[in-house]
Amino acid sequence: MYEFSPTDEQELLMEAADQFMDSCGFDEEYFKRCYDEHRVPEEYYAALKESPFGTLGLPEQFGGVPVDQVTMMLVQERFFRRNFPFNTPVLQIKDAQEFGSEEQLRKVTEALKTKAMAFSLGISEPGAGSDSTCIASTATRRDGKVYLNGTKTFITNAAYCPYILFVTRDLDNPNPYAGMTMWFVDASAPGITMSPMQKIGNKSAPICEVYFDNVEVEESDIFGKENNGFMQLVKNFELERISIANQSLGQAEYCYLTALEYAVTREQFGKPISSFQLIQDKLAEMRVKIDNMRFQVLQAAWMKDNGKSTQVESGLAKLYNAREAFEVCDMAIQILGGLGYTEESPVGRVWLDARMNRIGGGTDEIIIKSVGKELAKAEAKRLNRR
Template sequence: MKRGNGKMDFRLTEEQELLLEGLREVLKEVATHEYLKECDDNHAFPQKIAEAFVEHGFALLGIPEEYGGTPCDITTQMLVTEEMSKFGVPFPCFSNSLLIDDILHFGNEQQKAITMEYAKKGLCAFSLGITEPGAGSDDSAMMATATRRNGKIYINAHKTFITEAKQRPYMLCLTRELNAPNPHKAISMWWVDMSKPGVKVMPWEKIGGNTAPTYEVYLEDVELEEEDLVGVEGEGFMNLMGNFEVERIQIAAGVLGWAEAAFEDAAVYANQRVQFGKPIGSFQLIQEKIVEMAIKIENMRNLVYKACWERENGMSLQISSATTKYYCVRAANQVIDDAMQIMGGIGYTKDHRISRLWRDVRNTRFGGGTDEIMIHIAGRAILKKYRNK
């Protein structure tokens, strides 16, 4: 998107147009409905897509050149996320650049090397171990500990809803110093080899998100070395926070693409499906749904692109990242649900991608921050602006 004189301009640059054109050609070949359905049915990571992204240079977008990546702005990264999602690709499987960025900023040389070895294959080397049974939205309630004994570190933790914990060889595990005088300086990040003794992984059965399986992880006296610390001790959560705002925008861009995919399917079907001697798209109740869906998608797109523009211009994302995620995930759920209603019974079958999108999109209303937390973050910040008026 073009930038200049501080004015928003959502027209794509020539480079962005060419990049997206190339991406579409790749996705037409590998992101077929049949293949994505196969991955969903088998609870399998879409490896063919990852390999195609590597082959055509999309896997390392946004990674600094010094690590073998292709630097690009956040807007371009979100455009790629939106475009792949338009093909129905499960974008959470390909949202690794933010995680990689954490290690490139705070990890040691060995951790960086391992991370990039996997990234160059289109994979992520580690899962993110934050959530616990008693610590979801409230990270300060985390009970995982790191204890020093005899020159070693011992991790004890019960982590839950950890994406691909079994498939990824490492975990970036967050622990808390339980009696720390300053709670903001109590959380640390540790690089945990998942093959170590004391690690136990149990699968969760979910109704969606089958291509990104989720696990319960138990760590019992898992022995680490001092060099397994990532970043500065006590500053782990603060280090991660910098990427949370961008993650919210990425989720919004992903569900925007899913909503566009479902909308297109529904609009085509409304023109083709004949009842009472007419295409159902000729009936006003169907037209109302189509119009409302189109308005929601336009609003979603404007919010995502505006948030990207703010990031590119050095503006705070505190409010816009929360409001954008809040609106977009709710709107996407509504658009995809309306698309299923237009499709009727065929949309509810596993033969159609709308049923998969309908299952998968529901997770985005709590994954990456619940609707309620987004309201709390944005509401608190908005009110603060008017406190001394």
């Protein structure tokens, strides 16, 4: 059903990705420094932006090179498997094109000339994590202006991005899903304050609590349609989850390849530890998991390219890959032994980072709930046809 052998063009792109990483001048020491300093690797992203990969997947009118999702996933994987970040503004441009005004699209594209990301997503709140119907942030109209109030939490790159998409809810609307509105807000606007939060991993993508205290905006700052924020929010869930699944795949590959090289070169009891059956068992299991993870990603990407719904497949890919990646990273630490548990080895850092993908973009539990519901619905529909 699926043919995933890379084309000649895809092979050339992946080779070019390797050449970029070899010659860009950014190494493990640089990324570790950014990680320890809790900052976005801006210098690297600036170099990536100047390369052909910085605009990969963008429409031509934005100076991009349109590619299908399978190609995008293959290139992303190439970066992730070498522990290089890979961030393109495809989804942000896509959102601004589809929902934003001309002025908002202009601001996004202008910001992306110097930034890796134009806006952060102000969705989660202290009382509203997976259950977005509990969002308590409000928009109040007064004297021809709109005033935003509320607290957002776990907002990734809020202090880095020049804008924030702030989600409010009409608390009087009987349908909580129908009362959400997105606002495109300058992150430096009066009334906005931020408080950094400390994470155990993913430290190069810092998070903040963000406080809105009577932040004054205009009606024209609505992003998309009023009361349509929830539908806009879920619009790109499928692409986001495929991308997260692909990141998990790359993290697993990096740890596997590191552990494999170590096992072949590390000697104990007079022989390489790769000759011991318990180590061989781990290496074989890691490889099986990685091959299965790659299929999950490419299947979902292929379906997306062919106009098929991937609501189930993208969810399953993220669920499976995030879980298996963490196990593969954990096995790699076990093979490396004490070295794997030190800051000398990047594997420990990747292990911490990989754990996040079971939370961000939809927790395991939320995905199981939504996928299970869709599977049951499809089976009920099939049975009713009899």
